[in-house]
Amino acid sequence: MSSLSLPLSAPSGGRGHALIVALGVTQVVGYGCLYYAFAVVAPGITASLGWAPEWTYGGFAIGLLIGGLVAPIAGRLIDRYGTRVVMTIGSALAGLSLLALAEARGPVSYISAMIALEVVSALVLYDAAFTALTQAHGPGARRAISQLTLIGGFASTLFWPLTTALLNNFDWREIYRIYAVLQFVLCVPLHWLLLPGPIRSVPKAAQAVDSSDPSPVGYLEGEARRNAFVLLALAFSLQGFVVSAMSVHMLSMLQGLGLSAAVAVGIGAMVGPSQVAGRLAEMLFGTSLDPVTTAWTSAALMPVGFALLTVGGMTATLAGLFAIAYGISMGLSSIVRGTVPLKLFGPAGYGAMLGKLSAPGLIVKAAAPLLFAVLIERAGLMTSTVLLAALSALAAIALFMLARKVR
Numbered sequence: 430m431s432s433l434s435l436p437l438s439a440p441s442g443g444r445g446h447a448l449i450v451a452l453g454v455t456q457v458v459g460y461g462c463l464y465y466a467f468a469v470v471a472p473g474i475t476a477s478l479g480w481a482p483e484w485t486y487g488g489f490a491i492g493l494l495i496g497g498l499v500a501p502i503a504g505r506l507i508d509r510y511g512t513r514v515v516m517t518i519g520s521a522l523a524g525l526s527l528l529a530l531a532e533a534r535g536p537v538s539y540i541s542a543m544i545a546l547e548v549v550s551a552l553v554l555y556d557a558a559f560t561a562l563t564q565a566h567g568p569g570a571r572r573a574i575s576q577l578t579l580i581g582g583f584a585s586t587l588f589w590p591l592t593t594a595l596l597n598n599f600d601w602r603e604i605y606r607i608y609a610v611l612q613f614v615l616c617v618p619l620h621w622l623l624l625p626g627p628i629r630s631v632p633k634a635a636q637a638v639d640s641s642d643p644s645p646v647g648y649l650e651g652e653a654r655r656n657a658f659v660l661l662a663l664a665f666s667l668q669g670f671v672v673s674a675m676s677v678h679m680l681s682m683l684q685g686l687g688l689s690a691a692v693a694v695g696i697g698a699m700v701g702p703s704q705v706a707g708r709l710a711e712m713l714f715g716t717s718l719d720p721v722t723t724a725w726t727s728a729a730l731m732p733v734g735f736a737l738l739t740v741g742g743m744t745a746t747l748a749g750l751f752a753i754a755y756g757i758s759m760g761l762s763s764i765v766r767g768t769v770p771l772k773l774f775g776p777a778g779y780g781a782m783l784g785k786l787s788a789p790g791l792i793v794k795a796a797a798p799l800l801f802a803v804l805i806e807r808a809g810l811m812t813s814t815v816l817l818a819a820l821s822a823l824a825a826i827a828l829f830m831l832a833r834k835v836r
Contacts, residue, residue, distance in 0.1 A: 447623060448561070448562070448565055448573075448623055448624070448625075449562070449573055449576050449577055449580070450580070451619045451620075451622075451623040451624075452558045452561060452562070452577055452580075452623075452624075453576075453577055453579075453580030453581060454580075454615065454619060455516075455520070455553070455558075455615070455616045455619050455620060456554065456555065456558055456577065456580065456581035456584065457580065457581060457583055457584045457587060457588075458584075458611050458612070458615055458616055459520075459523070459550070459553050459554050459584075459612075459616065460554060460581065460584035460585075460588070461584045461585075461587060461588030461591070461592075461608075462523070462527065462588070462605075462608035462609075462611060462612065463523060463527075463546055463547075463549075463550050463553075463554070464550070464554075464584075465584055465585045465588045465589055465592075466588055466592045466604065466605075466608060467489060468589070469589060469592040469593055469596065470592060470596070470601035470604060470605075471485050471486065471489075473596070473600060473601040474539075474601055477600070477601065477602075478533070478534070478535070478539065480536075484536060484539075486798070488536075488539050488540040488543040489543055490795045490796070490798070490799065491540055491543060491544060491795075492540075492543035492544045492545075492546055492547035492548075492795075493547050493791060493792075493794060493795035494791075494792055494795040494796070495544045495547060495548060496544075496547030496548050496550055496551055496791055496795075497787070497788050497789070497790070497791025497792040497794070497795060498788065498792065499548050499551060500551045500556070500784040500785075500787050500788045500791055501781065501784035501785045501788050502784070503515075503548075503551035503552050503556075503557070503780075503784055504551075504556065504560070504780040504781040504782065504783055504784025504785065505780070505781045505784065506552070506780075507552075507557055507560050507780035507781075507784075508560070508778055508779070508780040508781050511564065511624070511625065512557060512558075512560055512561035512564060512620075512624045512625060512780075513620065513621060513624040513625060515552050515557065516552060516553050516557050516558075516561065516620040516624055517617055517620040517621040517624070518552070519549050519552025519553040519557070519620075520553055520612050520613075520616035520617045520620055521612070521613065521617055522545070522549040522552070523546070523549045523550070523552075523553055523609075523612045523616070524609040524610070524611075524612035524613045524617075525545075525609070526542060526545040526546040526549055527546065527605045527606070527608050527609035527612065528605070528606060528609045529541070529542040529545060530542035530543065530546060530605050531601075531602040531603075531605040531606050531609070532602075551784070553616070553620075555578075555581065555763065555766070555767070556766075556767075556780070556783040556784065556787055557780070558577060558581075559574055559577075559766075559767035559771075559779075559783060560779050560780040560783065561624050561625060562574055562577060562767075563767075563771055563776045563779045564625045564776070564779075565625045567776050568771065568775065568776055570767075570768075570771060570776075571716060571720060571768045571771065571772075572712065572716055574764055574767040574768055574771075575708060575711045575712040575715065575716075575764050575768075576712055578708050578760070578763045578764050578767075579705065579708045579709055579712055581763075582701070582704050582705045582708055582760060582763075583705070585701060586701055592604060595607070648773065648774055648775035649773050649774060649835065653834070653835075654773075654774065656834060657773050657774075657831055657834065657835065658774075658785070658786070660827045660828070660830055660831040660834075661769065661770065661773075661786055661827075661828075661831065662785075662786050662789050662790070663823075663824070663827045664724075664728065664824040664825075664827040664828045664831075665762075665766060665786060665787065665789075665790045665824075666789045666790040666793045667820045667821065667823055667824035667827070668728065668731070668762055668790075668821065668824045669790035669791070669793050669794040669797070670793045670794065670797045670820060671731065671797075671817050671820055671821050671824075672759055672762075672794070673793070673794035673795075673797035673798060674797040674798055674800075674801035674817065675755070675817070676798075677798040677801075677802075678798065678801055678802065678805070679697050679700075680693050680694065680697050682805075682810060682813075682814065683696055683697065683748060685805075685810040686738065686743060686748075686810065686811075686814075687743035688743065688745065688748060692745050692748075696745070696748045696749055696751075696752050697752065699749060699752040699753060699756065700752050700755060700756040700759070701756065702756070703752060703753045703754075703755070703756025703757050703760065704756045704757070704759055704760030704763075705760065706756075706757060706760070707727070707756065707757035707758070707759075707760035707761045708760045708761065708763070708764060710757075711723065711761055711764055715764075719772070719832075720765065720768040720769050720771075720772045721769055721772065721773070721828070721831060721832045721835060722832060723761065723764075723765060723768075724765040724769050724828045724831070724832070725825055725828035725829040725831070725832050727757065727758050727761035727762065727765065728758060728762065728765075728821070728824050728825035728828050729758075729822075729825040729829075730754045730755075730757055730758040731754065731755055731758040731759070731821035731824070731825070732818045732819075732821045732822035732825060733754050734750070734751040734752075734753075734754030734755040734758065735751065735755075735814060735815075735817055735818035735821060736818055737750050737751045737754070738751040738814060739811065739814055739815060739818065758821075766783075766786075766787070767783070770782050770783060770786060773835060801813060801817075804816065
């Protein structure tokens with residue numbers, strides 16, 4: 430641990446690999462139960478409740494929207510009470526929310542349960558986990574964040590097929606009850622036993638630079654801090670729109686550009702391994718780079734990928750290169766979301782800062798799938814794809830401008 434790591438107000442809790450592995454397990458379970466399972470069970474929810482798919486997906490979007498609005502509050506709670514208390518309570522509330530969702534019988538109970546689910550997500554998923562690592566490791570948390578996202582990247586890989594397999598023997602209500610039990614018996618004890626408590630007040634001397642950083646600068650203050658926040662929030666929001674739209678429309682987009690369904694599925698399946706590859710490269714070699722440099726260079730891969738798609742979408746080879754570039758960029762963006770704020774703003778108030786940064790992006794992500802569907806219908810698939818390229822390019826430009834300002 431760096432000599433600049435900050436003291437903890439609670440017993441030290443888990444450290445090193447134990448903390449990272451524990452958080453990795455709870456992130457896989459958390460994202461799998463609270464996010465990825467929905468894509469598999471959504472048709473069953475629609476059929477069971479006897480309404481149009483718009484109700485099913487609309488409730489999910491409303492939940493994401495409200496979750497984005499409360500993210501800054503969640504961050505302040507984490508800073509004040511520590512991740513041990515907040516993530517433990519959050520996991521228990523996640524279990525209760527899953528049970529409530531399993532009992533939903535109409536629009537009011539369904540949407541209420543979805544809102545509860547997405548609100549508690551802010552207490553237990555990546556932003557909270559990044560804060561836990563920062564509270565444990567102080568300014569030297571970058572490598573731990575990279576290791577955590579490497580493990581967390583397997584959430585969809587595990588829970589999409591797991592949920593699909595469970596559907597052979599259980600309905601969606603029973604699956605959500607099973608996943609609620611996972612929150613109670615796995616996430617709650619791991620969070621309580623291994624997570625650190627809150628950071629005490631941070632003396633000015635402790636807010637020095639991490640001597641291991643390859644490009645040391647002091648933490649930003651005043652106007653420089655505000656400008657950096659705006660650029661980061663803009664970049665994260667633009668990337669959030671693109672990723673959210675693609676998470677729903679990627680397969681139909683690839684087929685619309687001329688690929689067969691089988692090839693489109695194969696191309697889409699390349700994104701997950703590419704994410705893991707990008708995160709592994711960051712963990713092994715990326716610490717020699719300034720995190721802001723990693724941010725803009727990895728973000729630049731995304732518009733390059735979309736450019737390949739627009740000029741050669743009907744070619745499986747170029748579409749595959751798109752999937753690789755897109756996946757690496759998306760995988761590294763998860764790490765950047767934790768490491769760049771830590772680098773620029775420091776560990777004091779880190780949870781609240783992440784909450785503020787993520788709030789506009791979460792709101793944008795909630796609206797992106799519907800807005801992009803309307804855009805495809807009105808403007809056409811190629812124009813819509815070019816727009817995604819432009820938005821991802823603007824995100825990369827914003828991060829490049831940030832790098833120039835803090836150089």
